[in-house]
Amino acid sequence: MKITYTAIGAVTLFSALLTGCGGNDSNSAVVSQTPTTPAPGVSPTTQTDYSRQEALAALSASALSKGRTDYLDRLLDQSVNQFFVDFTVVEPLPATLESRQLLYSEMKARAAAEIGASNYQIIRDYTVVPQTFIQVNSRRSLVTVLNSPSIRAISENVTYPVPGTGPLYPVPGTPSPAAQ
Numbered sequence: 001m002k003i004t005y006t007a008i009g010a011v012t013l014f015s016a017l018l019t020g021c022g023g024n025d026s027n028s029a030v031v032s033q034t035p036t037t038p039a040p041g042v043s044p045t046t047q048t049d050y051s052r053q054e055a056l057a058a059l060s061a062s063a064l065s066k067g068r069t070d071y072l073d074r075l076l077d078q079s080v081n082q083f084f085v086d087f088t089v090v091e092p093l094p095a096t097l098e099s100r101q102l103l104y105s106e107m108k109a110r111a112a113a114e115i116g117a118s119n120y121q122i123i124r125d126y127t128v129v130p131q132t133f134i135q136v137n138s139r140r141s142l143v144t145v146l147n148s149p150s151i152r153a154i155s156e157n158v159t160y161p162v163p164g165t166g167p168l169y170p171v172p173g174t175p176s177p178a179a180q
Helices: 007-018 052-058 069-077 097-115 139-147
Strands: 002-004 081-087 121-126 131-136 151-155 159-161
Touching (some): 052 069, 131 139
Antiparallel strands (some): 002 159, 081 131, 121 131
């Protein structure tokens, strides 16, 4: 069994679960693998897409600091990408969870208006954290998202195996997990 999450996302989702707000589908962290085709409903840009070199040149210095260098290189190698987006949060946060959720939804709406809805598709939105899992269908859209001041950081979707998820007691007559 494998669970897919980012290290930051895991901590924030775990803390959200402790506050009693997890469990419904909008707060879960199950996401798909990196895509190879554009998502339905998001039209590719009408302009030609950037080459890798053009996209790299169009990124600002602050955009280059929003993710690990090796991960940004892998994103620029592909046209279609999926990744987590962490939004810039204004401090101090409201005390109640409902107020924070309202603040996060307003931040995400402002960022969507700033970036443009045709530049990305939301794969999974998290209501209790300032984070969204999105897909961009071109390097030009990737540059637009990264250059946005509303975006604090991006992170990849990482899969970690969970130890101890095998059967507790072996069933007689079945091969052991080590033999498989």
